[in-house]
Amino acid sequence: MQTFLDVKLNKDITKALNELGFIKPTPIQSKTIPLLMDSDQDLIGSAQTGTGKTAAFGIPSIHLTDLADKKTQTLILCPTRELCMQITSDLKKYAKYVNKIGIVPVYGGTRIETQIRALNRGAQIVIGTPGRTKDLIKRKKLLLGRVERVVLDEADEMLSMGFKEDLDFILSKASGQNQKLLFSATMPKKVTSIIKEYMNNPVTVAVDPINTAATNVSHMYYMVQAKDRYEVVKRIADINPNIYGIVFCRTRRETKDVSNRLMVDGYNADALHGDLSQGQRDDVMNRFRKAQLQILVATDVASRGLDVNNLSHIINYNLPDDPEIYTHRSGRTGRAGRKGISIVIIHSRETRRLKDIERISGISFSKELVPTGDDICKKQLYALIDKIKNIEVDNEKIEPFLSTINEKLEGLDREELVKHFVSAEFNRFISYYKNARDVNISGKNSTRNKNDRKPGRNRDRNRKGFTRFYINLGSKNRINPVGLIGIINESLDSGDVEIGKIEIMKTFSFFEIDSSVSDKLIDSLNGTKFNRVNVKVEVSREAPNSKKTKSNRSFYKKDRPKKNRWRRAGSQKRSRRKKN
Numbered sequence: 001m002q003t004f005l006d007v008k009l010n011k012d013i014t015k016a017l018n019e020l021g022f023i024k025p026t027p028i029q030s031k032t033i034p035l036l037m038d039s040d041q042d043l044i045g046s047a048q049t050g051t052g053k054t055a056a057f058g059i060p061s062i063h064l065t066d067l068a069d070k071k072t073q074t075l076i077l078c079p080t081r082e083l084c085m086q087i088t089s090d091l092k093k094y095a096k097y098v099n100k101i102g103i104v105p106v107y108g109g110t111r112i113e114t115q116i117r118a119l120n121r122g123a124q125i126v127i128g129t130p131g132r133t134k135d136l137i138k139r140k141k142l143l144l145g146r147v148e149r150v151v152l153d154e155a156d157e158m159l160s161m162g163f164k165e166d167l168d169f170i171l172s173k174a175s176g177q178n179q180k181l182l183f184s185a186t187m188p189k190k191v192t193s194i195i196k197e198y199m200n201n202p203v204t205v206a207v208d209p210i211n212t213a214a215t216n217v218s219h220m221y222y223m224v225q226a227k228d229r230y231e232v233v234k235r236i237a238d239i240n241p242n243i244y245g246i247v248f249c250r251t252r253r254e255t256k257d258v259s260n261r262l263m264v265d266g267y268n269a270d271a272l273h274g275d276l277s278q279g280q281r282d283d284v285m286n287r288f289r290k291a292q293l294q295i296l297v298a299t300d301v302a303s304r305g306l307d308v309n310n311l312s313h314i315i316n317y318n319l320p321d322d323p324e325i326y327t328h329r330s331g332r333t334g335r336a337g338r339k340g341i342s343i344v345i346i347h348s349r350e351t352r353r354l355k356d357i358e359r360i361s362g363i364s365f366s367k368e369l370v371p372t373g374d375d376i377c378k379k380q381l382y383a384l385i386d387k388i389k390n391i392e393v394d395n396e397k398i399e400p401f402l403s404t405i406n407e408k409l410e411g412l413d414r415e416e417l418v419k420h421f422v423s424a425e426f427n428r429f430i431s432y433y434k435n436a437r438d439v440n441i442s443g444k445n446s447t448r449n450k451n452d453r454k455p456g457r458n459r460d461r462n463r464k465g466f467t468r469f470y471i472n473l474g475s476k477n478r479i480n481p482v483g484l485i486g487i488i489n490e491s492l493d494s495g496d497v498e499i500g501k502i503e504i505m506k507t508f509s510f511f512e513i514d515s516s517v518s519d520k521l522i523d524s525l526n527g528t529k530f531n532r533v534n535v536k537v538e539v540s541r542e543a544p545n546s547k548k549t550k551s552n553r554s555f556y557k558k559d560r561p562k563k564n565r566w567r568r569a570g571s572q573k574r575s576r577r578k579k580n
Contacts, residue, residue, distance in 0.1 A: 002024070002030070003023055003024055003025070004017050004022055004023065004025060006034075007033055007034055007037055008037075009059065009063055010062070010063050010098065012095075012096075012097035012098045012099075013059060013062055013063055013094060013095065013097075013098065015096075015097050016093060016094055016095065016096040016097055016098075017059075017094065019096070020093060020094075022055070025052070025055075026051055026052035026055075026056075026207075027047075027051070027207040028045060028047045028051045028052055028053055028056045028205065028207045029052050029055055029056045029059075031205045031207065032045060032056040032057065032060075032205050033055075033056060033059060033060055035203065035205070036057065036060035036061075036064075036179075036181075037060050037063065037064075040148075040179045041179070041201070041202070041203055042179060042180045042181070042182075042199040042200050042201065042202035042203070043179075043180075043181045043182070043202055043203055043204075043205060044182050044183075044184075044195065044199070044202045044203070044204045044205070045057075045181065045182065045183040045184075045205050045206075046183075046184065046185070046187070046204065046205070046206035046207070047183065047185065047205075047206070047207050051207060053153065053183050054086075054087050054090045054091070054153075055090065055094065056183075057076070057151050057153070057181050057183065058076075058087070058090060058091045058094055059094055061074040061076075061091075061125055061149065061151070062091065062094055062095045062098060062101065062125070064148070064149075065098075065101060065124045065125065066124070067098070067099070067100045067101055067124070069124070069146065070102065070122035070123075070124065071124070071143065071145070071146040072119075072123055072124060072125075072126050072142065072143065072144065072146060072147055073124045073125070073146060073147060073148050073149070074124065074125045074126070074147070074148065074149050074150075074151065075126050075128070075133070075144065075147050075149075075150045075151070075170075075174060076125070076126070076127040076128070076150075076151040076153060077128060077129070077130055077133060077150070077151065077152050077153065077158065077167070077170065078127065078128075078129065078153045078154060078158070079129065079130075079154050079157040079158040079161055079163070079301075080107075080129065080301060080302075081107035081108065081109055081129055081278070082281065082285070082302070082303075082306060083153070083154065084105050084106075084107045084127050084128060084129055085105055085107070085282075086306075086307055087105075087127050087153065088103060088104075088105040088127050091103050091125060091127070101124055101125070102118075102121065102122040102123040102124050102125070103123070103124075103125045103127070104118045104119060104123035104125070104126050104127070105126075105127045105128065106119075106126060106127070106128040106129070106132045106133060106136055106142070107128060107129045107132050108129060108131055108132045109278055110278060112132070112135065112136070115132070115136070116136070116139075116141045119136070119141055119142060120141075126142065128142075130158060130163040130166035130167055130170065131163070131166055133166075133170055134166045134169050134170055137169070137170065137173055144173050144174045147174050147176075147178050148178050148179060149178055149179040149180070149181060150170075150171065150174050150178055150179070150180050150181070151180075151181045151182075151183070152167070152180070152181070152182045152183065152184075152194070153183050154183065154184065154185070155182050155183065155184040155191050155194065156184045156185060156186045156187070156188055156190075156191050156324070159188070159190040159191060159194070160188075160190075160322070160480060160482075161301065161478075161480070162475070162478030162479070162480060162483075164190060167194065171194075171197075171198045175198075180198060180199050180200075180202070182194065182195065182199065182202070185324075185327065185328060185331075186324045186327075188324075216334040216337070216338070216339055216340065217330050217331075217333055217334035217339075217340040217341070217342050218339070218340070218341050218342070218366075219330065219342050219344075219363050219364065219365045219366070220341070220342075220343055220344070220365060220366045220367070220368045221343065221344040221345070221346055221354060221365050221366075221367055221368070222343065222344075222345050222346070222367075222368060222369070222370050222440070223346055223347065223348060223351075223367065223440065223441050224345060224346075224347065224370060224439045224440060224441055225347060225439070225441060226347050226498070228439040229317055229318070229345045230258060230261060231439055232345050232370050232439065233247060233258065233262070233315060233317065233345075234262075234265065234267075235370055235371050235376060236313070236315060236343060236371075237262075237267055237294075237295060238371075238376045238379075238380060238429070239371040239375060239376050239379050240312070240313065241379070241380060241383045242312070242383075243294055243295065243312055243313050244291060244294055244310065244311055244312045244313070245294075245295060245296075245311050245312055245313030245314060245315060245333070246295075246296045246297075246298055246303065246311065246313075246314055246315070246329075246332060247295060247296070247297045247298070247315045247317055248298060248299070248300060248303070248314070248315065248316050248317060248320070248329050249297060249298070249299060249317045249318070250299070250317075250318055250320075250321075250482070250485055250486065250489060251299065251485070251486040251489045251490060252273040252274055252275055252299060252486070252490070253489060253490050253493065254317070254489065255271050255272070255273045255297050255298060255299055255302075256271055256273065256275070258271075258297045258317060259271035259297035262295060262297065267294070267295060268293055268294040268295065269293065269294065269295035269296070269297060270284050270287070270288070270293050270295075270296060270297070271284070271296075271297045271298065272284050272285065272288075272296055272297070272298040272299070272302045272303060272306070273298065273299050273302050274299065274301065274302055276302075281302070284296070285306055288306070288308065289306075289308055291310075300320065300325055300328070300329070300482070303332075308332070309335045309338075310335070310338060311332055311333040311335075311340060312333065312340065312341065313333065313340070313341050313342075313343065314329050314330050314332055314333050314340070314341070314342040314343070315343050315345070316329060316342070316343065316344040316345060317345060318345065318346075319344060319346060319350055319353050319354070319357075320482075321481045321482050321485060321502075322481070322482070323353075323356050323357040323360045323361065324360070324361075326344075326357050326361065327361050329342070330342035330363075344365065347441070347498075348441060349498065369440050370438075370439050370440050372433075372436065372438065373432075373433030373434065373435075373436030374433070376429065376433055377426075377429050377430060377433055380426065380429050381422065381426060381429075384422065384426060385422075388421075465514065465515055465516075466500045466512040466513065466514060466515060467512065467513060467514075467515040467518045467539060468510060468511070468512050468539070468540040469510065469511055469512070469513060469518075469521070469537055469538065469539060469540055470508060470509075470510055470537065470538055470539075470540040471484070471508065471509050471510075471511065471525075471535065471536070471537045472507070472508050472533070472535065472536045472537075473487075473508065473509060473530055473533065473535065474504055474505045474506045474507045474508050474509050475504055475505070475506055476506050476507050477507075477530065477531055477533055478531065479504060479509060479530075480504060481502045481504065484502060484504070484509060484511060485499055485502075487525070487530060487535075488511070488513065488521065488525070491521060491524040491525040491528065492517055492520060492521060492524060493524075497513060497514055497517055498513070498514045499511060499512065499513050499514075500512030500513065510540055518539070521537065522537060522538065522539075525537045
């Protein structure tokens with residue numbers, strides 16, 4: 001498939017694609033579309049974010065829709081409402097001239113009654129998030145009896161967010177002779193389990209090696225103290241006057257803090273996180289897409305569905321907990337043949353995690369020095385001069401004021417005039433960076449934990465300066481490492497606390513944290529609620545990687561279902577009655 005004309009698409013779809021400038025398909029589109037047009041075989045699509053997956057499954061879904069039948073024929077599942085809305089918007093563009101087709105998004109955070117009315121009017125294609133889709137199926141408002149294809153978009157992300165049970169429910173209700181399409185940038189064990197259980201002899205279409213980053217993205221890192229990370233973000237923005245990028249943070253609180261500080265300091269920035277209303281999120285995303293914002297500060301989940309091709313920079317305010325997430329982040333720049341830069345801000349203890357990303361993603365980071373005040377002043381000055389030199393002058397508008405301007409500037413020669421003009425525009429940078437300190441730290445001089453250097457049993461013990469905690473939340477509570485870190489950071493009202501090893505069990509978890517904040521963590525986190533569960537956290541008495549021994553069995557007793565204890569209490573009462 002060299003062009004979209006090579007497949008016999010509905011002429012109304014072809015007309016819309018021509019208007020959108022769709023002439024030559026992307027690799028994933030050229031391999032997927034012909035297969036879906038001619039076959040009902042299950043398909044696994046392995047491709048990174050931004051490779052054109054939506055059109056790959058969306059265009060055939062529209063073409064194959066029976067417009068005379070108002071029942072749902074295609075169900076598309078995706079992890080977030082932002083991505084749900086983005087897919088809906090794209091599909092409506094492809095179906096612009098297709099009459100009597102119903103394309104309906106269903107997602108949480110908005111009135112379900114409105115979505116039910118849209119389904120009742122006819123929805124041949126439904127795009128939904130797992131939670132809301134499951135709810136509508138249970139209410140018998142979304143009927144899957146006539147579904148011919150089910151699409152799982154960004155399956156790895158849905159599973160990492162804890163939607164496994166919802167997906168199992170939906171796929172069990174959609175079981176039958178329908179075609180299943182799974183698109184994922186990575187293939188963790190949970191994704192392969194979905195493939196084995198619900199897909200029948202699927203064909204695999206891979207256009208990029210899994211877990212590899214874009215080749216036209218430069219990867220670099222700055223090593224600084226955690227408290228200097230915001231200063232680094234400012235210097236990156238100042239040394240790149242035309243920056244257009246995303247700053248990724250771990251938590252909502254950190255996202256709000258960084259974006260607020262940037263806006264107060266005069267930068268063209270805003271935030272995207274889960275605490276925003278849908279209207280606020282749409283406003284921020286639209287302004288960023290139109291480049292009315294230069295810097296967007298976002299969490300990974302909130303940025304899903306934000307499709308922008310010409311980003312210059314990705315800034316990792318801190319390393320993601322999963323190395324595969326870094327690939328997703330960095331893949332948002334360097335698109336459409338452009339060059340991109342992905343920057344990671346780390347401290348000395350994170351070099352090993354950086355090596356893990358290099359090993360898994362097949363990339364290489366270069367260590368760079370944070371720009372100095374002199375570097376930034378020079379760059380800003382020359383950028384200002386270029387801007388003045390290249391600005392278009394409207395003589396008609398300026399001419400009436402020239403005589404008065406010349407009078408006011410009388411007595412200043414050319415050199416003095418340049419100095420006055422530059423100072424008026426440039427004094428802010430000169431005064432701020434006049435005595436700017438060097439925030440770089442050297443990996444050679446940094447302190448390193450002895451346990452990190454010695455192999456053997458020491459590696460399994462608590463690291464020096466860290467305390468190991470037990471918390472009564474696990475995968476059953478839809479907790480993953482990212483979510484647990486968010487809970488910890490929000491309870492401490494800080495994103496700078498160093499967190500060590502995390503182990504997620506079914507009904508509880510263990511984690512390591514800087515010992516200096518142990519008491520504060522216990523006081524602030526105990527008694528709070530997460531998904532209607534009263535959170536309990538305490539110092540772990542169990543050694544890492546140990547089995548259930550007599551000394552630590554008390555931990556596991558706490559997580560036994562309460563009904564067992566009620567049964568034991570009931571049997572004890574009955575035995576006392578018999579004695580009496």
